[in-house]
Amino acid sequence: MHLVATAAAALLAIPGAQANLNQLAKAAGKLYFGSATDNGELSDSAYVAVLKNSNEFGQITPGNTQKWQYTEPSNGVFSYTQGDVITSFAQANGQVLRCHNLVWHNQLPSWVSSGSWTAAQLTDILNTHIASEVGHYKGQCYAWDVVNEALNDDGTYRTDVFYNVLGTSYIPIAFKAAAAADPAAKLYYNDYNIEYSGAKATAALGIVKLIQNAGARIDGVGFQGHFIVGGTPSQSALASVLNSFVTLGVEVAYTEVDVRFSSLPATSAGYTQQANDYAAVVGACLAVSKCVGITVWDFDDKYSWIPSTFSGQGEACLYWQNLTAKPAYYKVQSLLAAAATSTASTSTTAPTSTALITTTKPSSTSLPTTTKTTSTTTPTSTSTAAHWGQCGGNGWTGPTVCASPFTCKEQNAWYSQCL
Ligand SMILES: *[C@@H]1O[C@H](CO)[C@@H](O)[C@H](O)[C@H]1NC(C)=O
Numbered sequence: 001m002h003l004v005a006t007a008a009a010a011l012l013a014i015p016g017a018q019a020n021l022n023q024l025a026k027a028a029g030k031l032y033f034g035s036a037t038d039n040g041e042l043s044d045s046a047y048v049a050v051l052k053n054s055n056e057f058g059q060i061t062p063g064n065t066q067k068w069q070y071t072e073p074s075n076g077v078f079s080y081t082q083g084d085v086i087t088s089f090a091q092a093n094g095q096v097l098r099c100h101n102l103v104w105h106n107q108l109p110s111w112v113s114s115g116s117w118t119a120a121q122l123t124d125i126l127n128t129h130i131a132s133e134v135g136h137y138k139g140q141c142y143a144w145d146v147v148n149e150a151l152n153d154d155g156t157y158r159t160d161v162f163y164n165v166l167g168t169s170y171i172p173i174a175f176k177a178a179a180a181a182d183p184a185a186k187l188y189y190n191d192y193n194i195e196y197s198g199a200k201a202t203a204a205l206g207i208v209k210l211i212q213n214a215g216a217r218i219d220g221v222g223f224q225g226h227f228i229v230g231g232t233p234s235q236s237a238l239a240s241v242l243n244s245f246v247t248l249g250v251e252v253a254y255t256e257v258d259v260r261f262s263s264l265p266a267t268s269a270g271y272t273q274q275a276n277d278y279a280a281v282v283g284a285c286l287a288v289s290k291c292v293g294i295t296v297w298d299f300d301d302k303y304s305w306i307p308s309t310f311s312g313q314g315e316a317c318l319y320w321q322n323l324t325a326k327p328a329y330y331k332v333q334s335l336l337a338a339a340a341t342s343t344a345s346t347s348t349t350a351p352t353s354t355a356l357i358t359t360t361k362p363s364s365t366s367l368p369t370t371t372k373t374t375s376t377t378t379p380t381s382t383s384t385a386a387h388w389g390q391c392g393g394n395g396w397t398g399p400t401v402c403a404s405p406f407t408c409k410e411q412n413a414w415y416s417q418c419l
Pocket of ligand 1 (some may be wrong): 324
């Protein structure tokens with residue numbers, strides 16, 4: 001076992017090795033940088049080698065198998081075997097769990113959605129489902145997505161079985177049941193198209209207040225972050241919406257990020273735009289201290305949900321199918337490294353965390369291993385970059401000289417780092 005500082009130092013001492021996303025996010029003050037995954041993918045050993053590296057992904061979200069259709073396929077019959085595969089994977093690798101999800105109109109078994117329930121019956125069904133599932137995972141989940149996607153895009157409530165029978169009261173009912181079953185888990189409302197201002201974001205603010213006014217606990221709001229290349233809001237627009245939620249006393253997180261091309265094949269300019277779009281999202285989270293982390297909805301195009309849901313679209317992830325990192329990956333890495341550097345320079349304590357304790361050797365096999373020393377003969381600034389900090393790359397305007405004894409190593413066209 002290695003403490004983070006030791007593991008990071010060991011990793012960075014390897015020529016050509018780079019700091020990975022979670023380790024940089026933590027150094028920048030976040031709780032995690034994570035990924036969703038799913039049961040079928042865990043038989044892909046090349047994929048798993050990247051996923052299990054907690055320096056890269058310090059948090060895991062089960063993509064499907066904690067949903068109602070898997071966990072209570074018939075009334076009163078509970079099954080956690082598939083969900084347990086993912087939660088055990090995360091625990092074995094020292095990764096934080098975001099648990100997903102308890103109440104959602106989709107992937108809901110027809111015994112729930114097609115029943116004709118009284119309010120009392122459906123309340124019992126909700127309470128029983130949540131008590132069982134949250135109870136089963138008690139102590140394991142950093143956070144639960146308690147209610148998922150309660151809103152239509154125009155800000156009205158979805159008329160699913162829960163709303164039709166219970167009105168908006170099903171939402172505080174669900175949060176109260178989750179709070180009772182695991183007092184330590186952070187309880188989240190999670191949705192998409194609430195990342196930018198508009199009727200849906202306003203309605204989501206209303207959901208936070210609805211829960212609070214009912215005397216129930218809500219700890220966080222999850223912004224899914226399914227964006228389109230060239231159609232992603234700016235960092236400042238995103239951060240401003242995050243702050244409007246933080247004002248209500250909740251933490252925030254990006255929970256399902258991907259940035260898809262709406263038409264393929266992708267162009268070189270498109271990859272640059274995609275990198276900028278990912279950077280807007282990560283930058284918004286970095287700009288808001290109550291934004292605890294960023295989760296991508298899988299990191300590898302091979303397992304992206306996009307092509308099967310949006311015909312003709314795709315290439316939405318940080319890695320290509322061949323497990324090579326895209327320009328977007330390096331852009332995110334660079335942003336996190338810069339934030340880690342500025343955090344480190346204003347703090348006297350090294351980042352430490354038990355979440356990064358790992359018994360596995362840090363792996364960087366998916367990353368380029370070429371190392372070149374960049375020229376430092378024409379520094380444009382007298383300031384120096386600290387250990388791990390960025391010191392060069394396309395578009396970089398910060399310091400190009402490293403604090404002693406570190407040297408600036410080019411990792412790729414977008415990113416040179418003080419190692
Ligand atoms: C991986 O796939 C991408 C996209 O097809 C390609 O540009 C890249 O060169 C590939 N990398 C490797 C190492 O095969």
